[in-house]
Amino acid sequence: MATDHIRLCSWNVNSVRARWPLVEKLVAEWRPDILCLQETKVAAELFPRDAFAALGYPHQLVRGMKGYNGVAILSRLPLAAAAAHSWCGADDARHLAARLPSGIMLHNFYVPAGGDIPDPEANPRFAHKLAFLDEMIAWAERLREPVVLVGDLNVAPHPEDVWSHKALLDVVSHTPQETERLLRLQEAHDFVDLVRACHPRPAKLYTWWSYRARDWAASDRGRRLDHIWTSPALGAALADVIVLREARGWARPSDHVPVLVDLHRDACLG
């Protein structure tokens, strides 16, 4: 990794403790400067802070709860001015923000998955997901500073972001209620979808494959749930995006793969 770039990684690890050997593998092979994790599934006081410091990430922001959710930002670079919003009035460890040395705010989100039934009347989890996205839209409309937004947004917005648009129209993660909200969120701040900027449609692109498939690679029934966006002014900083599909084939994998972005240091992050 050339020093004129900064490499960020967003990864839903589905338990940071269960995934520790793969965290080490990711760091050894891909050397991200900043790791944004989701679904760490551990209370903040039990988060493996020392292990991350030993890996080269002494600057840490951690939110967590027992067994569910949880987000963390682990960094080689100093972090300032941490912020942790509570969305929908719940203190459920789904968001963290850190100010990078350049002054840019980095936001790490874990949007609710939403349960199985795509009806907010019948399914409170789906109602929570829609309300969470609505709050994000209102937040983005008020944003007046450049940001980097990453995370598991649990929505695959475009037809090419799922293995079958038709089959998933009534499946939570790709319903019109969700995809319209995600695109409104994008428009609210004129966010640039860096992943699609590097890997444009109509190419299919996924970041998640169900654990329940007999052969995830052969059936390839994936969805693009994990995202890296920036404010328009930071779009020019984009150098490259890597969706680490191979990580789904690692031993004891997460069902999500890491998404890496290289940003020109001088263009944004200092």
Place this chain on the structure above:
DNA sequence: ATGGTAGCGAAGCTA
């Protein structure tokens, strides 16, 4: 159409 797997934590919930 259904059920399939993984993690937490020690049964059932969540994804």
